[in-house]
Each structure stands twice: as C-alpha cells, then as structure tokens.
Ligand SMILES: *[C@@H]1O[C@H](CO)[C@@H](O)[C@H](O)[C@H]1NC(C)=O
C-alpha cells in the first residue's frame with residue numbers, strides 16, 4: 001500500500017480537496033517567490049563541488065562567505081578541482097574568515113596552545129580545539145603552538161620535551177592562513193614576546209567544559225554549549241574573585257587549557273564548510289610531504305611491477321604498538337578483518353603502517369598465506385638518501401610518512417579507536433563531496449574508501465565521539 005493511500009485513509013473523503021489545494025498553492029507560492037538565482041545556487045551541484053569553471057571557485061551560497069581569494073593560492077582557477085583529501089590540498093580560507101568575522105575580539109587576551117601530545121590525530125585536535133575556543137573567546141593573541149615530544153624508549157610517555165611547530169607542520173602555511181583570514185589574531189613566537197607580560201608571566205588554566213552548564217550530563221559528553229562559551233568564559237575571566245584586571249593591551253591575560261581538552265567541540269556547529277576546511281591550517285611540513293609522496297609513488301610502481309592494474313593497493317594501519325590500550329582490537333582481530341577486506345576487494349598488494357616492524361612481518365606472512373597479497377612498508381619503498389632521511393626522523397614523524405601513503409591508497413583499513421585511523425578515514429572522505437560533503441558514516445564501509453575494525457556499540461566507552469569532535 002502506497003504512502004499516499006495510507007494518508008488518505010486517515011482523512012474523511014470530503015476533506016481532501018481543500019487541504020490538497022492549500023498544499024499545491026503553498027508549493028507554487030514558494031517556488032515562484034524564491035529568487036531563481038539562489039535556487040540555482042543550491043541546486044547547481046557543480047558549483048557546490050567546485051568542478052566547473054563557469055562559476056567562481058568555491059563560492060559559498062551564503063551571504064557571509066566571500067569568494068575564496070584562497071589565502072595561499074593565487075591560482076584560484078586551480079581551486080575548481082581542489083581535492084581536500086590530498087595531504088597538500090590548498091587551504092580554503094573563507095569559512096575561517098566567516099568565523100573570525102563573527103567573533104568579538106578582546107585586546108590583551110592571549111591563548112597558549114602548547115601542551116599538545118600523542119600521535120598526529122591527538123596533536124592536531126589539541127591544537128585545533130584550543131584555537132577554536134580561542135577564536136570564540138576573542139583572543140587577539142595566540143602563541144605559536146608547540147608539540148610535546150614522545151619518549152622513544154617509553155612510547156606511552158608523551159611529555160619528554162617541547163618541540164617546535166615545524167616538527168610536524170608547515171609554519172609558513174599556518175601563519176599565512178591566519179594572516180589572510182583571521183588578521184584579528186597576532187601570532188607570537190614565544191610567551192615572552194607578548195607585549196606587557198613582563199619577566200614572570202602569569203598563566204591562567206581553564207577547562208572549557210566546566211563553563212558549559214553541564215548539569216546532569218556524562219563527563220565524557222562534549223561541550224554542547226559552545227555557542228555560549230564567549231559569555232561564560234568572560235564571566236569567569238572577569239570574576240572579581242580572580243583578582244585580575246580585565247584584559248587590555250597593557251594588561252594581557254594569558255590562558256592555557258588544563259591538559260586533556262580534546263574532541264570537545266562539536267565540529268558541525270560551524271557548518272560543514274568550516275568542519276571540512278579548518279583542519280587545513282595544519283599541513284605537514286615539506287620534508288614529510290616529500291618523503292610521503294616519494295614512498296607513495298614507489299608504492300604505485302611496486303604494484304604495477306607486480307602486474308596490478310592501475311597500481312592499486314590496500315592501505316593498512318595495524319595499531320598494536322606497545323602503547324595501544326587493552327580494550328583496542330587485538331592483532332588477530334585486526335588481521336582477520338583486514339584480510340577479509342583484502343580478499344573481498346581483490347587486492348594483490350598492500351602497504352602497511354605500523355610502528356612495530358615485527359608485527360608488520362607477521363602480518364605480511366598471514367597476508368601471503370590467507371589472501372595471496374604481498375605487503376610492504378615504508379622502509380621497503382624508500383632507498384638511499386630518502387631511506388637515510390626517513391631513519392633520521394622520530395617515530396611519530398615516520399608515522400606521518402605512513403599517513404601520506406595511506407591517504408593515497410585505494411582502500412584503507414584501520415582500527416577504532418585510533419585517532420590516526422579516524423583522522424585517515426575522515427580525511428579520505430573529503431574526496432567524496434567537496435566542501436559540502438556529509439559526514440562519514442561511522443562504523444560502515446559507506447563511502448567505499450575506508451573501513452575501521454572495532455567496537456561500535458557504545459558511543460562513549462568506544463570513543464565514537466571522536467568522529468564528532470575531529471576536524472579532518
Ligand atoms: C624516557 O623513558 C626512559 C624509560 O622510562 C627514561 O629512563 C628516560 O629518562 C626518559 N627520557 C626522557 C627524556 O624523559
């Protein structure tokens with residue numbers, strides 16, 4: 001039975017005529033009233049995806065989004081076929097500019113986002129979450145983020161030393177992104193460079209969630225009150241009990257988060273355009289990009305040399321290193337799931353990323369035996385000077401070379417709740433729909449690009465909330 005007939009069935013027959021006429025009139029009025037240009041804008045999928053040169057590149061169908069004079073790329077015509085899943089995609093700046101234009105800026109308020117630790121997925125989110133809150137608070141100063149070094153003998157010790165931003169990221173790119181789209185913020189190299197701080201800077205610690213009026217909710221729940229953060233934060237900042245003057249050029253107030261503020265900001269609050277571009281402020285540095293691209297090129301060559309059509313390969317993230325937590329999928333669970341995908345999708349070669357060479361060997365053995373699939377790692381693919389350079393890098397930096405190769409794979413398999421794997425699947429998903437893409441369907445093979453094995457039953461215990469708080 002059709003839906004129409006079901007609905008009709010609920011109505012006394014003589015009453016059908018009037019409601020029908022009303023609906024028809026409403027639809028007609030709405031259609032003719034809407035300016036056709038804006039309707040076209042919404043319906044023109046090529047404009048949305050930015051794949052035609054007839055429309056300005058990546059022009060948002062929103063009044064507040066000025067067309068992208070794409071901060072970094074003067075080659076705006078190239079933006080037409082921008083692929084945001086590429087590791088070196090140009091930064092699309094207008095969504096950031098829109099957020100900055102809407103902020104209420106405060107002289108003398110400076111955010112320090114420098115206790116960023118763990119692997120790439122966590123480090124990015126620490127930095128981005130802190131900056132996003134900083135913009136909302138109207139911080140006109142930001143100290144260039146730094147990265148906490150991981151102890152290479154004890155991988156779970158994440159606080160060995162402070163390393164500069166360019167340990168992983170492209171500093172010039174970051175500065176340009178802010179200069180072009182958020183000029184209200186001044187970037188300081190160091191705390192001592194902030195005007196008026198004096199010799200012994202007083203830094204105030206805050207946990208944004210605590211300002212979130214979170215009565216009755218789970219402590220793990222994100223901060224659902226970010227729209228009110230500005231109000232709440234300034235109430236806290238200017239509370240007479242704190243005994244500090246309001247921030248001003250002469251009396252700066254320095255803010256640092258208590259450690260552990262991540263996956264806290266629901267990315268969809270700022271719209272899909274911002275959600276899918278903000279992460280672009282953190283681009284890998286040139287050395288990592290070069291090594292990663294070389295390894296990717298060599299991977300395709302390896303696949304072709306093995307008779308694989310188009311050089312297709314499976315990307316595997318085996319997350320079983322010593323710092324993996326007890327409740328994560330085991331080696332066997334991961335291997336079984338990955339080889340099942342390999343067989344189902346007919347892959348003959350694979351690239352594996354793992355910080356544990358012994359496990360890589362084990363996996364390669366199982367792959368040949370069970371899926372007739374050859375497996376290589378970055379050290380198999382890089383030669384001579386490139387290999388020397390790779391080996392001079394830290395464990396986490398080498399992981400970024402892996403990241404670039406895996407981004408370029410034809411299908412990716414990883415594990416929940418590794419933030420490296422989650423970031424990978426989200427970044428790869430950006431290939432599917434340009435700036436207006438829908439979110440990745442968590443726990444499925446939905447976009448045909450990635451699958452993460454894991455436990456998807458519990459949103460909090462299973463760390464599924466990461467997907468809602470990570471900017472790819
Ligand atoms: C790294 O960890 C080892 C083993 O726990 C320890 O002996 C060493 O002091 C640590 N190094 C640093 C720089 O913290």
Ligand SMILES: *[C@@H]1O[C@H](CO)[C@@H](O)[C@H](O)[C@H]1NC(C)=O
Pocket residue numbers: 115159256257259
């Ligand atoms: C950074 O985070 C660690 C881990 O909680 C903490 O012990 C340390 O005090 C933090 N450092 C700063 C400067 O906030």
